[in-house]
Amino acid sequence: MVVFFTVVSVVLAVLAIAQLIRVFEVTSRLKGGVSPLPSDSENKYQGSMMFLFMFAYFGFFAWLLAKYGDKVLPTSGSVHGDTLDTILAFNFWIIGIVFVITHIFLFYFAYKYTFNKDRKALYYTHSNKLEILWTSVPAVFLAVIVIYGLSAWIDITSDAPEGSMVVELYPKQFDWTARYSGSDTELGASNYNMIATNNPLGVITKTSIEQMSADLEAEIAELEEDLQTIPQGGLKYEETKERIAKRGRQLDRVRSFEGLDIASLESGNDDILKKNEFYLPKNKSVNFVFRSRDVIHSAYMPHFRAQMNCVPGMTTQFHFVPQYTTEEMREITGNDEFEYTLLCNKICGAAHYNMKMTIKVVEQEEFDAWLSEQETFAQSIAPEDEGGEGMASESGSNGLEISMIEQ
Amino acid sequence: MSTATAHSDHHHKETFVSKYLFSHDHKMISKQFLITGMIMAVIGMIMSSLFRLQLGWPGESFWILNALLGDKWAPDGILDPNMYLALVTIHGTIMVFFLLTGGLSGTFANLLIPLQIGARDMASGFMNMLSYWFFLASSVIMVVSLFVETGPASGGWTVYPPLSALPEAMPGSGLGMTLWLVSMSLFIVSSLLGGLNYVVTVINLRTKGMTMTRLPLSIWALFITAVLGVLSFPVLFAAALLLIFDRSFGTSFYLSDIHIAGELMEQSGGSPILYEHLFWFLGHPEVYIVLLPALGITSEVIATNARKPIFGYRAMIGSILAIAFLSFIVWGHHMFITGMNPFLGAVFTFTTLLIAIPSAVKAFNYITTLWKGNIRFTPAMLFSIGMVSTFISGGVTGIILADSALDINLHDTYFVVAHFHIVMGLSAVLAMFAGVYHWFPKMYGRLMNRKMGYAHFWLTFITAYGVFFPQHFLGLAGVPRRYYENSQFPMFDELVGLNEMVSVFAIVGAMAQFIFIFNFFYSMFRGPKASQNPWGSNTLEWTTPVEHIHGNWPGPLPTVHRWAYDYSKPGKEQDFVPQTVPLEEGELDGGAGH
């Protein structure tokens, strides 16, 4: 391809230069009394080119359709997606017809009414009838499009049906975590003050509060010890003091979560966190909830015709019903490697282009079996686990590094 | 004041500095805007060629990348992902703001408003000069930001926080982003100084007989554009100011609940969505700030070269006004999937589809203007017809995107990229070229070379569609925009060929622009001398002498007796009747409706 590209550019460069030289000669010969207006032959030539272009343009369109028309997204993996595909096709027909008709008129007129000095243009200033016609006809079509589209929109964005399964999708730079509610049907409470290496989503449970408080206390103690060794008044001293104060404020917030009611403190324990890949049961309504840890991301699941932004500081939602398992989709598409995919679709930093998860849609029984094998949150933060260790490294020492970047 | 300046040019000697640099003369300021805009455009265009290399042939090494960007940003000739985002961001910023807002309005509002309404100059020549100097300063700062250590702003041309607010989020959000904000603030000041001046000039300085319903459509378009800018840019200014506060003074307008680069942020209570609302409250009117002048230029060029009145003059004014009004109540269509209340989304769908109606009316009126015309294919005319085509091709996909339900799956994909590049990017760029070819004799007193103009048009038009039309298919396949490469996703493997093709078209198209640049500068010095009214136009600018003078008309200001579109009027000898020609006994003014 590089070769092709180089050849094309060289050929075009040569052509352009040749053209320029010729043009030069022509201009220098004609300088003085050149007419600003195109000659008859130029007019004719350009008029024909316009008409030719129309065929080339439509031809290009047709070629793209033939070659890439079937490379667009396959059949929708979700129920509502079928409706959207129908609406999309309907809208495409309307705009396609408008596109073709207007372009035929545009280029045909350009060709047909090319300049002729023996003819005078028609002095036709306005027609209220025509204006009314082409205000009202689009209005009618647009009204249909609005009504058709909004009926689907209201359906899709309505509250999730009773009994939907809840899955949280939680992005950060640059990966995703999926969280299931476990054996209860509720996700445990969570807060960004609780984020630690072994608790990437900041889930709040009794144990995680204890761990977090202990870690923060330890860090504060360590920093205070450091403070003794730092000469007073310097920048480093001030920074360390500021850090201690900040950790103290965080500690207060973390402790305040102890006041949450018992039920919410309990419900996080059985939550299940998954990276890289997560499962969904077929034919069951799933209500996704989204938060974000750092910047805006967007959870885009094109095969399900689903997308929702993930915004730090707020929660968003989207629900749908998967209608084909991954296996079934492989048959439908004839592609043995087909996978439902979650992409990040809001610019979020250097690795934005590589923030993905695979989604496996399976039958309900298989899903239940899979889910029961997963480690719960309570298990993952249990003290015998290595997890608790790493936290210090994440929230501990690199604060100084960051304040250096800022300068 | 305007009559007081009715002296001719040799009254007081001008130095180089007062004539070319600190000029108060609208014609000179117009040229300053044009040349600055062109330089910015070349920078933006080269950037797009660079990132198209990466998109067409991801992971392949290109010596030119290394040569231009160095080992830091293109080690071994392979673009760094952060630099990719930086290029996309600055490309978008330059094209939307510096070329198609500052460059386009700055050039043509300055050139045409006084000349076409019959005024000696802008209401305030001094403010006009300031407007250019703020524009230049902001351009320089934007270009300088390319050279800072951590790279220029990289969060996309919309610079959504928190990404743009936190240096921890990406290198480009450091000093580069600060410079971006400073540059844009100066840019906004420039736009406001210019815009206020344009509005005041059109309202107050029209010559005798030049009623609002005799104004050429170019003036209507530039006038309403200025109104849009004056009403919406301050909102962007507020957005930028709050972002500056969040970045530098620890406020939390846009920030809350953030844990980034292993560290907790203490900002709390803000919302990034607030920024999006403020940004798009400008952002949508902005797209019409870009488009309306383009439509204005197209109206003039088409009527003049079809030798036929623009069809539906009053309907055209009506649709400009309708578009301007509606453009303030549609911004939410950029935010359908931010979790906004679904009812609000429905309202924005409705208003957005409403705006399609006046847009359609304009397209139909252009086509009808060509019907039974007597069309001369000057390069300007070719570009204008091309513009009508791109306006339609890109406008119709807006109808799909405006459908909130469909936007769920199309938002932020290449379908959107295709839509706005065709409807806004191409339409406005083609119209800007049309304007330059058409008014070059007025600006420089010489003619541009026609043959080169033809070559330039066809290469540009064909490659432009070659670049953007296939992107609809990428979008329908779910390819997100602003991806450094697609090879991480096997689902996009079959589209590799398409991306290569797009890149080839993009680079060929970029090279074709050098024909224009050559033609422009060559003709400026050596083109054949133009006559006073080379195209046989009706508007007032062609009644001024070829040699520029202060005050525009050597004698008294012209008086206007008719609308601007008396082309091929029955019973007239010539196929045009300038606006200064009095109506004959019993003759009706064409624009007067029934």
Ligand code: HEM
């Ligand atoms: C027929 C009228 C139009 C309709 C219904 C329409 C609709 C839309 C919609 C709904 C979007 C948001 C898509 C998304 O991000 O998911 C959009 C994006 C955009 N439109 Fe249009 N549009 C129309 C005409 C125009 C015109 C005339 C321009 C410019 C002159 C324009 C410029 C843009 C731009 C720049 C964006 C993308 C901004 C970005 O996300 O970076 N549109 N349009």
Ligand SMILES: [Cu+2]
């Ligand atoms: Cu992301």
Ligand SMILES: [Cu+2]
């Ligand atoms: Cu918009």
